[in-house]
Amino acid sequence: MDSLSSSEQREFQSVLEKRQTRDMMQFYSNLVQRCFDDCINDFTSKALSTKEETCVSRCVDKFIKTSDRLGQRFAEQNQAMMQGGGAGGAGAGFGGR
């Protein structure tokens, strides 16, 4: 990526920003669905019970911590593969030129 001109870098930066926004939205949607599916199973009322609110609150915290930890380990593993001169990162064996 070091051979890009300044205008090319600007456009690539814009692509990255769109992607980061999209990834955050997807993370958010995954979080909502996961906590809804795991915590909400009673439909005898239309408002959340205290028990459901507590469950969702814990679920959100745990999901974020889980994702952070997985992200750290994922980055470490990816880096180790790249440095090891093996098949490359998770996707480096496929794609690109």
Add this chain to the structure above:
Amino acid sequence: MDSLSSSEQREFQSVLEKRQTRDMMQFYSNLVQRCFDDCINDFTSKALSTKEETCVSRCVDKFIKTSDRLGQRFAEQNQAMMQGGGAGGAGAGFGGR
């Protein structure tokens, strides 16, 4: 969206139409997969039995009615959130400028 010129509105309309087509295709595919997964579990023959045909027929009707009802409630809830001056619609807290 009110500050768009007529050519901009035309292009945005085109984007919307592509999206509506894509959404209808996704609805269709979801419907096929849902009714296939729920109704078809016997592979001792290669043609649908009468029982399977009836199940699929009911499944299609019920899925469409379910989706319609959910769509109505979703729109109502979205609207209420927007009018309430809270976090905005389902996605308004994220995205955009």
Add this chain to the structure above:
Amino acid sequence: MDSLSSSEQREFQSVLEKRQTRDMMQFYSNLVQRCFDDCINDFTSKALSTKEETCVSRCVDKFIKTSDRLGQRFAEQNQAMMQGGGAGGAGAGFGGR
């Protein structure tokens, strides 16, 4: 597609190639996830056991053979529908002009 100029064919070819690359990546990711989900359920160690390695190896072979067979049957069915003058291919009843 026969009314495309040579430059149009070149661009469409490029779209197809991107799509084939994307489809192969998705196949690969589906394969990894399927075999991981089915074969890996013990986390008392961080390296794969012999039993897990054997399972993954068989899973990969079987998944590829399954996908090949399904692909052949899918193509046959699609072709039969198109020739039969019915609703057309799997998606021909919906979509473009």
Add this chain to the structure above:
Amino acid sequence: MSFLGFGKREPTLAEKMAAAEQELEMITDMFNRLTRSCHNKCIPTDYKEADLNKGESVCLDRCVSKFFDVNIKVSEAMQSQSQAMRGAQGSSGFGA
């Protein structure tokens, strides 16, 4: 895409390619869903062997056949409801 009027050719190509690409995406999506469903229904998860046995092979073939049958039935059902749905959606489109 350009708004400065480079000619009629670009929109025509874009429309053709968009339609063809969308058709291809629909078929790819349908095949992926069929693969997931039939794999779930026909292939046990213990992987005692690397090859497809006779029972699994026949199950997969019939699964594809029935998936297409359901596809046709859904297609026919939606055709009959399609006008009503499009009418309902049409009135909520963005105005010009």
Add this chain to the structure above:
Amino acid sequence: MSFLGFGKREPTLAEKMAAAEQELEMITDMFNRLTRSCHNKCIPTDYKEADLNKGESVCLDRCVSKFFDVNIKVSEAMQSQSQAMRGAQGSSGFGA
């Protein structure tokens, strides 16, 4: 997109449309997830009848209501953590 400087108009439109399209994509995705979740929780898979009965209808309505409630709770929780996450991500962006 063009790099040859056809004017300010194109980037402005692209940004506006990208934001609107992304918002629409988020809402569509949320509705699809809600549909899948509520269908799973409220509709049995035996399909004894083609219509929604009273119990299923009420369940679906409450399901939507609770889905939005969870949405709000998640939104609030992420707002309070959002600065830290963006700070952590910001330092790993591509350099100029």
Add this chain to the structure above:
Amino acid sequence: MSFLGFGKREPTLAEKMAAAEQELEMITDMFNRLTRSCHNKCIPTDYKEADLNKGESVCLDRCVSKFFDVNIKVSEAMQSQSQAMRGAQGSSGFGA
């Protein structure tokens, strides 16, 4: 994209960016799948507490490690079959 021959620069950039974006999409997809799988395997759904306990943390770490191991094994298996698949697909491409 323009067909009127604005020069070599645009296709080169498009190709570079497409490759980089595709790589990024692959890695993002892989991380999302890993997250879903490891969450399913390591985190119970009753949420008795908001923090990760020791057992869950260790399970998640090992899950990532094994996911990468499976990734490598699949990669190696596909490398050995890759030529045959590309040969089979090549003959069904659209003609020039």
